[in-house]
Amino acid sequence: MFFIWGRGGNRVTAGEATHQTCSTCNDVTQFNTVIDYRFFHLWYLFSFLTSRQYAVVCERCGHGAYITKSEFKQTHHKEKIPIIRKWGWLISCLLMVFLVSYAIYSSKQEAALVNQYMTQPQVNDIYFADLAKIDSSGYNSEIHAYGTMKLVGFEDEYYLFAIANVAYDKKKGIPKTLSTIEYVENDDEIVALTEPEIIELKNSNIIYDIRR
Numbered sequence: 001m002f003f004i005w006g007r008g009g010n011r012v013t014a015g016e017a018t019h020q021t022c023s024t025c026n027d028v029t030q031f032n033t034v035i036d037y038r039f040f041h042l043w044y045l046f047s048f049l050t051s052r053q054y055a056v057v058c059e060r061c062g063h064g065a066y067i068t069k070s071e072f073k074q075t076h077h078k079e080k081i082p083i084i085r086k087w088g089w090l091i092s093c094l095l096m097v098f099l100v101s102y103a104i105y106s107s108k109q110e111a112a113l114v115n116q117y118m119t120q121p122q123v124n125d126i127y128f129a130d131l132a133k134i135d136s137s138g139y140n141s142e143i144h145a146y147g148t149m150k151l152v153g154f155e156d157e158y159y160l161f162a163i164a165n166v167a168y169d170k171k172k173g174i175p176k177t178l179s180t181i182e183y184v185e186n187d188d189e190i191v192a193l194t195e196p197e198i199i200e201l202k203n204s205n206i207i208y209d210i211r212r
């Protein structure tokens, strides 16, 4: 992860103040109340103000005099500093809380669904597993062989699985389009597992997902 951070500043006009004689312009000009603010940001969104100075300045040349915050508040209600600069830090914190809560919620939902698939199985359910730990016939059990098993039927207390004909050393190797995966369906290659065995494999994370 790399950081994009920086500082910046700007002047916002909070409103009109008075007409008065500007010593620089040597004329009667419009004076506005302004705020010069500086901010710090991380990835642009996480942002907070590092300084604010209130002033009444000539609209034409920009010269004027600083005023205090309380003097500013006597005549103006709003600072008009962009919300993202002033409250970006709070917005990003709330966003983070929301995203984390949502991630926890969806992973709980997904875990509940996987449990339901495990206890109420249907033919054609697809189990994601480290196949090397289940069917050692074709794999060296010391390495990972991530792949899928398709539930093809039941016999007594056994769930019968056809094993994918290709496995991968990383989980992400498994094709996203599950329908493209081919299975070895001849009888002597079928793997039979009881429900307690499947639950045990799930608890030890050897079976790590089930899709329907």
Ligand SMILES: [Zn+2]
Residues within 6 Å of the ligand: 022, 023, 024, 025, 026, 029, 058, 059, 060, 061, 062, 063
């Ligand atoms: Zn001026």
